[in-house]
Each structure stands twice: as structure tokens, then as C-alpha cells.
Amino acid sequence: MSDPKWTVGKSTPLTRPRGTRDLLPSEMRQRRFVESRFRDIAELWGYCEVATPAFEPLELFTLKSGEAIVDELYSFTDKGGRSLALRPELTAPVARLYVNELQATPKPIKLYYFGDCFRYERPQSGRYRQFWQFGIELIGSSLPEADAEVIALAQRMLASVGLDANIHVGSLDVLRAIFCDVDYETSALAMRLIDKGDFDRLAELPGGGRAIDLIKAKDPLNEAQNIVALDHLLCVLELLDTLSVSYTVDFSIARGLEYYTGIVFEAYSCALGAQNQVLGGGSYRLAHLFGGEDVPSTGFGIGFDRVLDAVNLQVPEVPRLLVVPTNDARIYALHVANELRSRLKTDIDVMGRTVRAQLAYANSAGFDYAVIIGKNEMQTSKLTLRNLRSGEQELLDVKQIINRVLNNV
């Protein structure tokens, strides 16, 4: 036993990696609540859940986003010499899944996902190196109906957890029309400046003034119509009106990405700091990059962690029971606990505590009821149900306890 690994005593505590979090019970309760809301809505709208691997070929992400993103990826070479990366987002993996598995499935294909992603960036408020995204992709339609459905779904999901964020809707067609005669580097820079709202620098670029006029216009739609036909966008907006989705037309959404094809949208929360975007999406084409038939898609990703930072939730709690036996009733109490567990959240002492200490524990741990079992209860086959809030107690059998606790009858 001289191996230091086996010595008992303190050593330097291991800590979690930078930018990661331990999620404690109270947080997990909130997260599961939000997740189930999102999941329920996606299912109600006819979307099906998919899951993809936590790591993918590095190329999947460089094809989509360019070599520069390697700096911000957790990438590695496996023992077979393959270049892999932990996924930094889920749109590309889902597009890859579509190409590999679902190309022959009837369109439209409606998918949703919830998973953790990894980016090697400097952590700050609302930005972690492991974070969660909830998203949906609608594959197979380029019609306004598809864009409107996805935006409406985004709005419903956020609203379902009390985030009535106004969705900003824009179109890349307009910006691209403005910069169509400008060289690639300059237009890419312009897109970035638009995204940042850096109008001073934007004004110095060719086309910049026009873009600023558009973004700042009182009636941006009218302004945009002088630049390019807006049939598609106008149709999407009309459908959103029909679906009772409130939105703001905002041509400053650039989302910098080349694969977006037209409609783009984002949502923000004023409850957050610098990282205030909770949702982003748009219509795009990726499948052909990954070796599939070209297919139009629309989708969005929700920054799950940011949603949780932005909302203040009261998660409904179910009543908790503690079965409290005297020493000679412990075996009998185990049977009782098992029966109660058919319907109720039930704990039983594993610390060898006295009745008094068990009740003290029940109190400090926030239990709602104690089911006290001793000689008397074993003889009468009734149990003492004690309401720990009111202090009232009564003799009931298991069925009656379940009814009392669930329905208060």
C-alpha cells in the first residue's frame, strides 16, 4: 500500500475544466422543465427527435465554416489517425445525418435535437466551453410557408418558458444586392460590421451608406423594395401575421454565413449581458457540401443555457414523503415504502437515525409528509401520515395516503 494512489488523506482537489459547469439538482430541475416544454412543442408541431455523435470528422465543420474555426474547436487525432472534433454546433451534424440516412425519406423532413456542444473560447457570462443547444431543422422546402413555420415555432418555444422575445427577421437578399458589385473581402467585412452595428466603419465602405440608410430607415421594408424584390419576405411576414407571431423587420441581421440563403432571424433577451442572443436561424443549403443532393432547409438553434439565464421559472414540485420507522419497524417500513412508490416520491432512512432525528431531517430537507411507522401501526396496519407543514396527522392505509397526498381527499 505504498502506492500514493491508495493513501488516505487530502490531495490537491481536482477541479472541473475551464468553461464547464457542474449542474446541481436545483438547476437540473429547471433545465429539465425547459427542455420538456421545448420538446413538447416540437412534437406537437410534428417534429421528430434525432441525436448525432458528440464528435464528428473535423472536415464536417471546416467545410461548413472554413479553416479558421479550427482555432475554436476541440479537435484531436484518434488512435487510427483520424482528424476529429467535438461538435461546436448541431446544424452541420444534422445536415450530415440527413445526407447519410434520410435523403429518400418523404419531404418535408422535420427534425429536432437537444445536445451539448463544445467550443474552445474564452469563457464569460453566457458563454461556456460546453453548452447546450436545442434546435429544429425543416428540410425540403424553400417556400415562405416553411420559413414562417420555423419562425413561429421559435416564438412559441421561447414564449412557453416566459420569454416573450420579439423575433427580429431579416433577409440576406437585400444586403447581398447592395454589395453585389463589391469584391468578396469587402462585402464580408461589411457583413461583419453590419452584424456588430459598427456604422462608422461601415460608412467608409462602398455600399456602406446605402446599407446604413436601409437599416436605420423608419420603414425598412419600403426602403428595401427599392433595392430588390421582396416577394418572399413579404409573404413570410404575412404568414407570421396569420400565425399571430410578433416580429421586427431588421436588415441588420447578417449572420455572416455564406450558406444562409435568404431569411435570417434572431432573438435577444434584455435580461442578459453582452451575450444576449438566445436564438438564431435562417434558411440555408448545406447538404450538397456534404455530398448529398442539394436541398433547401430552414432551422434555428436556441442557446439553451442563455434561456435559463434569462428566465425566472417556478418549476412545479411534487410532494415528497419520508417513511419514518422506529427501530423494530424498519423491515415492515420497507414494504410500505415500496407500495407508496407506486405513485408517490418516497424516501426512507438509510442513516440509522432515531425517529426524532428522522423527523428533524425531514424538516430540514424540505419533505412535505412523514409516514410514521411503529408497533402501533404494524398491529393496526394503518400508518401515521403527518403533514409536516401543518403538523396535522391521521391514521390511514397506503391507498388512503396516496389519495390524500395526490388529491387531498
Added chain:
RNA sequence: GCCGAGGUGGGGUAGCCUGGUAAUCCUAUGGCCCUGUGGAGGCCACGACGCGGGUUCGAAUCUCGCCCUCGGCCCCA
């Protein structure tokens, strides 16, 4: 990668400027007082100076480097 503020038991803190007692207090946790009735109280236990170097007789305190956290910049697929 850059700027700023921080880091003392599980949580919250005093001490730091002005180096010197066994590092303060609250809380949480486990036990006992009390093996059939909780919330109070008393007693006991547990447990910390982020890491490493330097200065010094002596460092939580001064100093340097690093790590980490928070706010922001950059970036944001």
C-alpha cells in the same frame, strides 16, 4: 489573445493598507443531550488562506509568475 475586478473551511465572511497569539464570526453538514414525533437550545466533531517561487527571524498580509472565477473586448459557425 487583450483590458479591468477578484480568489480565506461546503456556502457567506473578519483579518491584508500597517507582516508577529492556536486565523474571526455566521451558516451548512455528522453525532450526542433525546432508540415513537421536526422546526428552538446546549455540547462535540468536521473543515480554509487558489498554486508555485522570492523577500524576511517570521507571509493570508509585501513581491513575481501561473491557474481559476466574474465583467467587458476580440470572436461568435
